[in-house]
Amino acid sequence: MTEATAKRNKINFFSEKKWIMAYWFKKTGFGINKMFLQWGKWWEDDFQDISDPRFQEAYEWVEKAIQMTKDEIKQKRHDAADNRPMPQYIKKLAAKKGLYVKKCSTRNHRLKVSGYAIFKKQKDKKPVYGKKFDLTVKQVEEYLNKQEDK
DSSP states (O other): OOHHHHHHHOOTTHHHHHHHHHHHHHHSOOOHHHHHHHHHHHSTTSOSSTTOHHHHHHHHHHHHHTTSOHHHHHHHHHHHSOOSOOOHHHHHHHHHTTOEEEEOOTTTOTTSOSOEEEESSTTOSSOSBOTTSOBOHHHHHHHHHHSOOO
16 A cells, blocks of 8 residues: 555544534434535545445444434544643644644534644634644644744
8 A cells, every 4th residue: 555545545533523423413314425425525535435435334333323312422522532732842833933733622613623723823713724623733743844933
């Protein structure tokens, strides 16, 4: 497997995304086409098409998960999130580059993954990278290391 194929096969926050889908579809009508379209709206690059085995696995998983109560799903969705604080070295690296990194609060944003986004300033609403708080610590670090010091 090439590095590009491995990168394409890796879906960041996959478990968390499945819980988000379960949470969403507990409140709305569920179907394979609806789930594929909704997943694509939120995380467009995860699956090439509806026949992707990873999507099929996720669909079957969500179908079972929505049998739980709304409160159980809500708790499991929260449990699946990365609730660790942002590493200090990331904050320092971003400041050195004249940037600011935010971590998504899944308590406030239940339909977003618990990743990171990079902003020019703390008060900015639009990130320069990671528009859906979908970056891992490693991706943030790689991006920041490519930027010039300010």
